[in-house]
Amino acid sequence: xxxxxxxxxxxxxxxxxxxxxxxxWDVLRRAGERHMSAEEIFHEVQKTLPTFNVASVYRTLSLLxxxxxxxxxRLADGPAVWELAHDHRHHHLVCRACGSxxxxxxxxxxxxxxxxxxxxxxxxxxxxLVVTGLCHQxxxxxxA
Amino acid sequence: xxxxxxxxxxxxxxxxxxxxxxxxWDVLRRAGERHMSAEEIFHEVQKTLPTFNVASVYRTLSLLxxxxxxxxxRLADGPAVWELAHDHRHHHLVCRACGSxxxxxxxxxxxxxxxxxxxxxxxxxxxxLVVTGLCHQxxxxxxA
DNA sequence: GTATATGCAAAGTCTTTGCATCGTT
DNA sequence: AACGATGCAAAGACTTTGCATATAC
Numbered sequence: 001x002x003x004x005x006x007x008x009x010x011x012x013x014x015x016x017x018x019x020x021x022x023x024x025w026d027v028l029r030r031a032g033e034r035h036m037s038a039e040e041i042f043h044e045v046q047k048t049l050p051t052f053n054v055a056s057v058y059r060t061l062s063l064l065x066x067x068x069x070x071x072x073x074r075l076a077d078g079p080a081v082w083e084l085a086h087d088h089r090h091h092h093l094v095c096r097a098c099g100s101x102x103x104x105x106x107x108x109x110x111x112x113x114x115x116x117x118x119x120x121x122x123x124x125x126x127x128x129l130v131v132t133g134l135c136h137q138x139x140x141x142x143x144a
Numbered sequence: 145x146x147x148x149x150x151x152x153x154x155x156x157x158x159x160x161x162x163x164x165x166x167x168x169w170d171v172l173r174r175a176g177e178r179h180m181s182a183e184e185i186f187h188e189v190q191k192t193l194p195t196f197n198v199a200s201v202y203r204t205l206s207l208l209x210x211x212x213x214x215x216x217x218r219l220a221d222g223p224a225v226w227e228l229a230h231d232h233r234h235h236h237l238v239c240r241a242c243g244s245x246x247x248x249x250x251x252x253x254x255x256x257x258x259x260x261x262x263x264x265x266x267x268x269x270x271x272x273l274v275v276t277g278l279c280h281q282x283x284x285x286x287x288a
Numbered sequence: 289g290t291a292t293a294t295g296c297a298a299a300g301t302c303t304t305t306g307c308a309t310c311g312t313t
Numbered sequence: 314a315a316c317g318a319t320g321c322a323a324a325g326a327c328t329t330t331g332c333a334t335a336t337a338c
Contacts, residue, residue: 016292016337053295058328074218079327093266112252121280122237129273136265160312162318197320202303223302
């Protein structure tokens with residue numbers, strides 16, 4: 001997903017290309033795999049655009065979400081975190097020691113979806129798996 | 145998990161047995177598979193104990209959670225929902241049409257946990273899978 | 289020029305906390 | 314009697330909304 005794609009999607013859906021929207025998009029793109037809360041995005045964009053407002057972060061994120069360009073994830077407590085939409089299914093590994101959030105692809109989830117449809121008539125549209133535990137680094141650190 | 149178990153766990157952990165705690169426990173027990181928000185629990189208990197307060201719901205739920213007797217789940221937007229702890233792993237199927245929340249046992253998740261540990265060194269302690277989609281009834285209704 | 293987006297501030301939702309009082313042990 | 318739990322109200326964290334102004338088209 002490139003920056004151009006984001007602009008195109010905005011234009012094609014009849015929405016205006018404001019500096020605010022472009023900046024939020026850029027921040028998320030630079031974040032890569034990192035997940036950002038609305039407030040983190042706000043602070044980052046504000047460096048460039050001092051009058052920028054939190055309300056605009058939320059409005060922009062909702063819009064990107066509706067367009068399928070960004071995705072919100074609620075991990076345990078605290079604010080929701082955001083990332084640009086990926087093509088591939090992935091789930092989140094949250095380390096309870098260092099707080100790191102990593103992605104992990106899991107082809108097995110597709111099988112779960114199929115099973116739910118065939119055996120239980122439930123048409124899964126979204127599967128969110130959040131795994132909490134100890135990441136490799138923290139396990140090594142703990143046993144040292 | 146019986147009501148007696150709940151009382152025992154409270155006593156053994158050195159906590160007091162108040163009517164409030166017993167009532168919250170009873171409400172959750174009667175709820176069975178149904179998931180209740182703090183406010184729903186509050187209203188239910190208040191029928192019996194008019195001076196009952198929301199703060200006590202949250203305090204009681206935190207306590208039950210610490211004792212491993214109840215479990216909180218955050219499903220999309222809105223308040224967290226609670227249920228008594230189960231022995232078996234299960235995930236949640238949320239129907240976006242009727243809002244129903246059902247449980248589903250999934251032995252496959254244990255395999256995912258093993259895979260994460262062996263291949264990625266991540267020691268999974270909790271796996272929360274939330275599946276959003278259309279339940280059987282709503283699919284039938286939609287296609288009718 | 290016009291409709292949409294922004295900034296600001298206020299309100300809304302859900303949850304937690306401080307403190308005096310009450311009740312279990 | 315002592316300490317923990319409750320009720321109440323106030324505050325806290327996160328997010329949404331109303332409205333006047335600004336701006337992309």
